[in-house]
Amino acid sequence: MDLEYTAEERAFRDEVRNFLRKELPDDIAAKVAAGKELAKADMERWHAMLNARGWLAATWPQEHGGPGWSAVQRHIFSEECALHDAPRLVPFGLTMLGPVVIRFGTQAQKQEILPRILDGRDWWCQGFSEPDAGSDLASLRTRAVRDGDVYVVNGQKTWTTLGQHANRIFCLVRTSTEGNPQAGISFLLIDLDTPGVEVRPIRLIDGGCEVNEVFFTDVGVPASNLVGEENQGWTIAKYLLTHERTNIAGIGFSTKDLARYHALAATMRRDGRRLSENPLYAARAAELEADLEALRITNLRLLATARDGAAAGIGSSLLKIKGTQIRQDLQSLFRSVLGPLAAPDANGLADAELAVPADAARAAAAYFNHRKLSIFGGSNEIQRNIVAKQLFGD
Numbered sequence: 001m002d003l004e005y006t007a008e009e010r011a012f013r014d015e016v017r018n019f020l021r022k023e024l025p026d027d028i029a030a031k032v033a034a035g036k037e038l039a040k041a042d043m044e045r046w047h048a049m050l051n052a053r054g055w056l057a058a059t060w061p062q063e064h065g066g067p068g069w070s071a072v073q074r075h076i077f078s079e080e081c082a083l084h085d086a087p088r089l090v091p092f093g094l095t096m097l098g099p100v101v102i103r104f105g106t107q108a109q110k111q112e113i114l115p116r117i118l119d120g121r122d123w124w125c126q127g128f129s130e131p132d133a134g135s136d137l138a139s140l141r142t143r144a145v146r147d148g149d150v151y152v153v154n155g156q157k158t159w160t161t162l163g164q165h166a167n168r169i170f171c172l173v174r175t176s177t178e179g180n181p182q183a184g185i186s187f188l189l190i191d192l193d194t195p196g197v198e199v200r201p202i203r204l205i206d207g208g209c210e211v212n213e214v215f216f217t218d219v220g221v222p223a224s225n226l227v228g229e230e231n232q233g234w235t236i237a238k239y240l241l242t243h244e245r246t247n248i249a250g251i252g253f254s255t256k257d258l259a260r261y262h263a264l265a266a267t268m269r270r271d272g273r274r275l276s277e278n279p280l281y282a283a284r285a286a287e288l289e290a291d292l293e294a295l296r297i298t299n300l301r302l303l304a305t306a307r308d309g310a311a312a313g314i315g316s317s318l319l320k321i322k323g324t325q326i327r328q329d330l331q332s333l334f335r336s337v338l339g340p341l342a343a344p345d346a347n348g349l350a351d352a353e354l355a356v357p358a359d360a361a362r363a364a365a366a367y368f369n370h371r372k373l374s375i376f377g378g379s380n381e382i383q384r385n386i387v388a389k390q391l392f393g394d
C-alpha cells in the first residue's frame with residue numbers, strides 16, 4: 001500500500017479543512033480545546049451540521065445516507081476533525097447500531113431506525129454490561145421472556161455512557177438458558193420512556209456523570225424490536241464491537257495533544273532551561289511520537305482492507321490497545337510537562353507559579369478520566385487475550 005496521500009485525497013483533506021474552518025462553531029471548538037464537558041445541545045448542533053453536509057454517517061453505504069467515502073477518506077475526516085477541535089461524534093447510533101441494522105435488520109427496521117439516527121430524533125445508548133457481566137459478557141442475566149407480541153424484560157445494565165441524554169437503548173438480553181451462555185442471548189431495542197425503565201447516574205472520579213445504571217422492571221417491548229433472530233445476539237454483538245474498537249484509537253486526538261504539549265514544553269522553563277531541551281522530556285516525547293506514527297501507519301494499513309468500515313480480525317483489538325495506551329501515556333506526559341502545576345490544589349505553589357497554562361487546572365481530571373480508555377469497549381487485557389488466542393491458538 002502507498003502511504004502517501006494521492007492528489008484526490010489531498011484535495012479531499014483541503015475540502016474537509018475548509019468546511020471545519022468555516023462551519024465548526026467557535027463556542028463548541030473552544031469547549032473541546034479546553035477539555036470541557038459538552039452539553040447535549042452542542043453535540044446535537046454539530047451532528048445536524050454534518051448531516052446537512054451529508055458527512056455524518058461515515059461508515060454507512062450511500063444508499064442509507066452515508067457519504068460513500070473510502071477508508072482513507074474516513075481516516076482523513078476524523079483526523080482533521082480532531083485537529084480542529086471538533087467534538088467526537090456520539091458513536092452509539094452512528095458507528096455501533098447503524099452498521100448492525102444495515103447488516104442484520106429487517107427492511108422495516110432500516111426504514112424506521114436509520115433516518116432517525118441521521119436527523120437526531122433518536123439518541124441511542126449501549127446496554128451490554130451488567131454488574132458481574134463486563135469482560136465475561138456472556139454471563140449477562142437481564143431476562144427477556146416472550147409473551148405473545150411482546151418481550152417482558154427484567155434486569156439491570158451498568159456503565160451506560162451518556163444514557164442520561166438517550167431516548168433509546170440497544171440491549172443484549174437473555175432469551176434462553178439452554179446450551180452454552182453465548183447461545184441464549186438476543187439483541188433487543190428498548191425505548192427508555194417505556195414504563196418500568198429507570199436510568200440512574202453514576203458519579204466518576206473526575207467529578208463528571210457520563211455513565212449510568214439502567215434498571216428494567218417488567219418492561220414490555222414489542223417483539224418487532226428484536227434485531228436478527230432470537231438467540232443470535234452474540235454474533236451481532238461481536239460484529240458491533242469490531243466497529244466500536246476500530247473507532248476508539250483516537251489518533252487525531254493524540255496527534256493534536258502531542259503538538260500542544262510540544263508547544264507548551266517549548267515555552268516552559270525548568271532548572272534554568274526550556275523543558276523541550278531536557279533530554280528526559282525529549283526522549284519520552286520522541287518515543288510517544290514514534291509510537292503514534294507507527295499506529296497511524298498500522299491504522300491506514302488495516303483500514304485499507306477493512307470490511308464495512310471496521311478493521312477485520314484482530315486489527316480492531318490492536319488499534320484499541322495501542323491507541324488507548326498512547327492516549328493514556330500522553331496524559332502522563334502532560335502531567336510531567338506541568339510538574340507541580342498539574343496539582344489539583346495550588347495552595348502549595350509560590351505566587352509566581354500560579355500563572356498556570358489554562359488547561360493545567362483540568363490536567364488531573366483529564367488524567368483520571370483517561371483511565372477509562374483501557375477499560376471500555378472491552379478491557380485491554382481482554383484484547384490481548386483475543387490477539388494471543390488468534391496468533392497462538394488455545
Ligand SMILES: Cc1cc2nc3c(=O)[nH]c(=O)nc-3n(C[C@H](O)[C@H](O)[C@H](O)COP(=O)(O)OP(=O)(O)OC[C@H]3O[C@@H](n4cnc5c(N)ncnc54)[C@H](O)[C@@H]3O)c2cc1C
Pocket residue numbers: 125126127128129132133134135136158159160161162211372375376377378379380381382385
Ligand atoms: C467509562 C466507561 C464507559 C462504559 N460505557 C459502556 C456503555 O456505554 N455500555 C456498556 O454496555 N458498557 C460500557 N462500559 C463497560 C465496559 O465495557 C466494561 O467495564 C468492561 O468490559 C470491563 O468489564 P468490568 O468493568 O466488569 O471489569 P471486569 O470484567 O470485572 O474486569 C476487572 C479487571 O480484570 C481483568 N480481567 C477480567 N477477566 C480477565 C481475563 N480473562 N484475563 C485477563 N484479565 C481479565 C480486566 O481486564 C480488568 O482489568 C463502560 C465502562 C467504562 C469504564
